[in-house]
Amino acid sequence: MIHLNNVTFGYTKRTPIFKNMNLELTNGHIYGLLGKNGAGKTTLMKMMCGLRFAQEGTVEMFGEPAQWRHPQMLQDLYYLGEEMAAPDLSIRDFVSAYAPFYPNFSQEQMNAYLEQFEMEGLTQHISKMSHGQKKKVFISFALATNVKILLMDEPTNGLDIPSKSMFRKVMAMAADEERLFIISTHQVRDLHSLIDAIIILDGGEIVVAEPVDAITDKLLFKVVNDLAEVPDAIYSEDTLRGIYTVSENHTHEDSKLDIELFFNAVLCNKGKIKEIFNNL
């Protein structure tokens, strides 16, 4: 569904953000897109919906270059930015204006999602809502479009604690085998239970793009009292609960992925992680 082939991009020619980046993403997954500030997460998502053009290489969505912004591509793709322009329209008019562009839009789903978010009254003007309320409307709309590819940039920013749990609930309701979601976030704990594949961007390249199962198959996440118990630890963090470690899973032992720990391990020991995932 999404194919990046040798993509190079930079806001200036001298300082590329991405260098010869390759990536292949398939439907049926909720990808968590992780990276440090300025790593290029938002830029990557913008390139996927044709809002930024690669200097070299191609970004293909559904087999067509994203930068063409063909209506056929756009009607099966929705980009929910971190900051969305709030139109001077009621929810009802917003839906009436934009839903017809999306052939699979469902008003019933929209109402159900809004209900989940405890948003009442379709006559409320979006521009007069709080940041969190606007976000709920846009998330509900984005999910109700039933597009095949949904790109979300920091969707939980601005949501209060109960709303974050509602967000996970509506995302779980909307996910299916036909769709592909990419969620860029720094709040990994908000989405821990939701994400089933991880993409980590660092230093202008994709270090890891793997399903969670593949990660736990190759890496072991363990809490120990003494680091000597894990002599081949790739990364460790000393906490009050013990020492959190990441090591190579030679014994195919089951463990639960700790996304934050994994992310830090990738940043600290990129070479080793790439070697493990055969990305070298």
Added chain:
Amino acid sequence: MEKMFSKDRMLLFARSIWLQNRSKDWRLAIVIAAVMAFFGLVSPLYGSYDFLSLPVKVILVILAGTTFKMLGNPSRAISFLTIPASTAEKTAVIILYLQVYYLVGMCVVSFVGYYVGQLLHNLLLALPFVNEFFNGADSFTAHQFSVASVSFPEFGNTLMTLSVFISIFLFGSVYFRKNALLKTVLSICAFLFALFLIDVFVFGIATTGFGCTFSTSKAFPELTPWAQDVISYGLRTVVVLFFWFMTYLRLRETEA
């Protein structure tokens, strides 16, 4: 071609723009009608009303020059560019909005406003104490309202020139991300100044030698009025089409 140009999508896009702007358009219409009513109320009798009056032209040019203002705001630019309609459809709808919807709307609203102002003017004068108060003042004498008979060659000529300016300002609004209107005005001034210099120093040399006079016309042979009309309309049509196409190209290359 069918992929990139669909009548249904164009209608959807036009409808979304209408829904998005309708309250703003209503406010604008009320302001224009009020201003024109004021003019109608206080101005002396024109003798006839011109549909393409200066305020209408200025407002249309301002609207054209601010059409793509949203591209200067990243989140609004994203919303606009990711609407599932092709760039050709978006450009065509925006041109139709400016050249038809706003043009007709502005003409109607300003006419109605002016007419109401003139009616008020005459009604007020029917009151004895008002008549007495303004006795002798030119701007407060009762008059018959009339509309200028539309001379189509003249109207077409004005409309064509207006379309040239609308197309240039439309392109300016997509070309310049910030302060597009001002930058377009400055660009036009710079262009006209360059033309002036070329006229004086290039054609001037060819025909009359150095001198600070407009001399381009002297460099070309005299043309019949018919030929002049054809060239004039033809050139303006080419300019309009050129800037529409440039707007489309620029929009297609726009990133957010």
